[in-house]
Amino acid sequence: MALKVSIVGATAYTSFELIRLLLRHPQVKIVHLGGRREGNPRVCDIFPALRGLCDLQLTGLDPEEAPEKPDAAFFTLPHQVSQDYVPKYLKAGIRCIDFSADYRFDDLQTYRRHYGEHRDAANLPRAVYGIPELFRSRLRGAQLIGNPGCYPTSVALALSPLVRERLIDLGEVIVNSVSGVSGRGNKPEPGSMYCECNENMAAYKIGAHRHEPEMEHALELLGAGKPRILFVPHLAPMDRGILSTIYARLLKDMSAGQLHEVCADFYRGEPFVRALPASEQPRTKDVSFTNLCDFACTPVHGGRVVVTSAIDNMTRGAASQAVQNLNAALGLDERLGIA
Amino acid sequence: MALKVSIVGATAYTSFELIRLLLRHPQVKIVHLGGRREGNPRVCDIFPALRGLCDLQLTGLDPEEAPEKPDAAFFTLPHQVSQDYVPKYLKAGIRCIDFSADYRFDDLQTYRRHYGEHRDAANLPRAVYGIPELFRSRLRGAQLIGNPGCYPTSVALALSPLVRERLIDLGEVIVNSVSGVSGRGNKPEPGSMYCECNENMAAYKIGAHRHEPEMEHALELLGAGKPRILFVPHLAPMDRGILSTIYARLLKDMSAGQLHEVCADFYRGEPFVRALPASEQPRTKDVSFTNLCDFACTPVHGGRVVVTSAIDNMTRGAASQAVQNLNAALGLDERLGIA
Amino acid sequence: MALKVSIVGATAYTSFELIRLLLRHPQVKIVHLGGRREGNPRVCDIFPALRGLCDLQLTGLDPEEAPEKPDAAFFTLPHQVSQDYVPKYLKAGIRCIDFSADYRFDDLQTYRRHYGEHRDAANLPRAVYGIPELFRSRLRGAQLIGNPGCYPTSVALALSPLVRERLIDLGEVIVNSVSGVSGRGNKPEPGSMYCECNENMAAYKIGAHRHEPEMEHALELLGAGKPRILFVPHLAPMDRGILSTIYARLLKDMSAGQLHEVCADFYRGEPFVRALPASEQPRTKDVSFTNLCDFACTPVHGGRVVVTSAIDNMTRGAASQAVQNLNAALGLDERLGIA
């Protein structure tokens, strides 16, 4: 009766988050963890926090290696790898939610420019970009969902009210984001070491991060024109959380109260997005381990607005948004398993 | 033979940093720690790290309460309080270096607008804004030095080459800064608590921080026009460090290499400022506990440049720059005590 | 139909944790938040993370100030204060779970020696010490539950198998514990500040912490004699988590495997306690934000055993154990709301 799900690529931090969430989802049962590790360990041997909670063994990545045939599959594989597995699952009639960038762009050219060749271009038109509050109608029934990047999620949720209402100049938007270290994944690299990250802050990939075109793409989907974004990400000494500070020019004079009203109206009834007044700045800690996005708009001198947005990069920026997307695709209460 | 110095307001975090530095300064002797604490404790009772290193007792704030008459005095008092004590020391012929904003502005109007009344306006014209690399000639022999704010120091050092060479549009500069928690001082307040700061990031005082006009003032002193800055500070979960990410428009097309050359030329021979190529981003940890400023210029699409700048807010942003200023005023090797 | 609950003392960190848990408990409805704050703010004005999730207003601490009469009440008041409110709730027929030490001791003398006078001694005999895995039968139907201290919980859960099986010498047990900073509560004090806790470790109250007699009391309840414990707590730079490292002498030679078997048997079927082999050391992060206790026994030279135990001080050490206790008292599935 429960929905059977696969997690393909089960050794990433995001898979761990996803497993924790799905274990509490009342209508889901994990039946398959696909991952390549010598000796096919149990997932709790890789993530000891799962001891006693999930002792499934890793098997292969292909659908036929699933101990039971799943109804839906989450892919936490790297870019360029997902596209080799997703088509196999789709062909078997399995609903797919992909965490990589492989199915985020309907525009093949943009994908190619930033990620390289695509070996499954045929399925791109079916893929839905998965931010439920913004694209809910397209998600209903979707067989293939491109789960958004963490930074673009924080930006698209916060800017959408202003973009839809055509309140900001899309020609020049600056996004200054800060992320916790879990965003780097769990591969041991110098830049992920405790002593390199603790008591440290630095920018990276200035104006050259692949989430910059994804942000532009996500906002373009709102149908109010394509924005031109300058994106500068930074790493901060914390496990999780993204704070985006966004600078844009207002197209008309708006008070803080008016901006708040526009945003509160836009998200009225949404359980996971909280439009805050400018006097209450979003804090990443307030959304930590949740699917929430907190954001606020502060008008400043020079006819500009500063939009600040906080999400948890591991949950709203990846795992819990994927569950929300699954719920939305199935027409379930979107809060199942994540609230 | 050694220079005798007072620290007036000896219970602030910045005083602690200053004491640590001055204890190693070969030509300085601390003779007076002025502070109001019941029972006149020793400074090492307040800062246990100083046990065995400095056991001076706190006495009153006035110059006549100094056990020995000082030659120079550092003031780590709050804004609006310094101006009550500095004139007394000046009158006694004692060289003054003030950490508050009270002597940073020669423009009384700007001070009044952001800080309130000034009860020692008469001494403002004598005050020198103390960034040695930029204003060295004025510092030589100065009797009164306004030690700069931490955020403005990180910005003025990094932007000066581009401003002096008139390479950026001063009409619209955005400064996105992140600071460690020590910047909040050592008063126990909710916002300074471990559990409120750890695993958390948030913006504050968006477009409304008093360092915004100070940044404009500091850059105006370079004589290339007055910039219009939008400043958004944030707090990050770390003890110390400021990273400023600055967005400006280039007035002419410049490659990363050309920008680096301009900056490297500007600071050639300076021991404390390191102009980095865009490929090596400044990290706050690399300048932690030092008087260094690391910065880099990265040209990006849209004819813009992103300037990133890292300092330690407690040393270059306060205590070690004050020592450098003292050295500069006395004509000593500026590195004494801080390199 | 849902159980109506009060939280009396709703402004503590533990109350915040409790509210987060109870909001997800399928059979509980919060009807009353008692707390003294000027202007009776909403709880989400105090804990902004609760915006949109819980907007109840604080009212007074007495039962008649509850907007609806509760069936059960949690008390997150300080020691010596709870005893003034608990009797009023009991008299009104409301089940009480107290987070303070006021109802943890059936031995009035011990309480008096460590905490002072007790103004509700009459109710002490009814109080049950609430560690469900150890005292489940007494909890069933209990009207008054003393919710254990965080450190004693970590120790009692880990030592109980060895104590019950009379495998260790109770005459000399050393408990070396490390706690995250949230254990200090949310009152702004010098010792709770970010810059005093970050990058710092220190012991406090050596052999003089009030959890030392509570540990002895908790283990005595197992009926195998009263242990003599030396307890040394420390503070570590993290939000949450307790790691206790316990040193005891084995009464007979036991291998690591045998010790593990005893412990695994003891907790067989328990969803919240994980007996680990000595080769897998408990990590506080693996139990963070959960009701879990992970522990392991490592026999070492000299006929001794080192028992290591990890819990989350805010959940298992306070809020989630309280919910488990409520579930146990009501005969519900103990996992409701916390798994």
Next chain:
Amino acid sequence: MALKVSIVGATAYTSFELIRLLLRHPQVKIVHLGGRREGNPRVCDIFPALRGLCDLQLTGLDPEEAPEKPDAAFFTLPHQVSQDYVPKYLKAGIRCIDFSADYRFDDLQTYRRHYGEHRDAANLPRAVYGIPELFRSRLRGAQLIGNPGCYPTSVALALSPLVRERLIDLGEVIVNSVSGVSGRGNKPEPGSMYCECNENMAAYKIGAHRHEPEMEHALELLGAGKPRILFVPHLAPMDRGILSTIYARLLKDMSAGQLHEVCADFYRGEPFVRALPASEQPRTKDVSFTNLCDFACTPVHGGRVVVTSAIDNMTRGAASQAVQNLNAALGLDERLGIA
């Protein structure tokens, strides 16, 4: 005129610390950095904090590869590797200070049991165990110094007064230590990653760490018998610092004041060891980035004493103690370069 020194193994965290210190040593000049990295990078390419401060290029590890012949050499190579290089330097008349365990034991059996074969046993009798406050007379003129381990340093300094005065039972001493993550070195491994260490505490190598026999050996050198130590190390979420909490039985009744007096007397005149009263517990932060050791003795019930000791594992536990050892060997003021 300055003493020329080599650092052999220049890519470790401890080498970085050592370089920072030696750059400020008034009588030392670094002439050789030996390290194996492809392309012989400059040390500031490996440690960007050294940009502009030290731009020496790495050359080979052998003495003949030093650009100038050094007078002294520091070895920051792993155990079992140092012993292949130290003899070559000794033969060339170069004074050697080794950071590995290779020259810490005069007892070849103990070394073999814990580390393996020794290919330079001939030089062991010349080696002096380098804790200047305890073994100063042997260090004077020493040609070969075994620089102690970090944990043993924290323990030997704190226990020596009690051991020398025969105040504690050496038969059963428990050492519970906590270290910052830098103690793991700078090799990218899962256990050194930010997201594995942050918000986490765990024990490791319980009763099986190789510093256990080293502690016993260090204390045995005091001539009051060989202690039997049980050592349990832990990792804490901080960059640097070791806090050791030591449990021992007092051989006679001593008050806190008497214990403090014994310790203060023992270290009278020593600039780097601070014996604190029991009321002031050592904090790792107070000794961070210094050569200091803070410690205190707290007598507790059961005739026992708890000795707490704080050092910085990277400086007193490695680099600055090595410089102090060099100074001691040369008969210089031991504070040169490190105070």
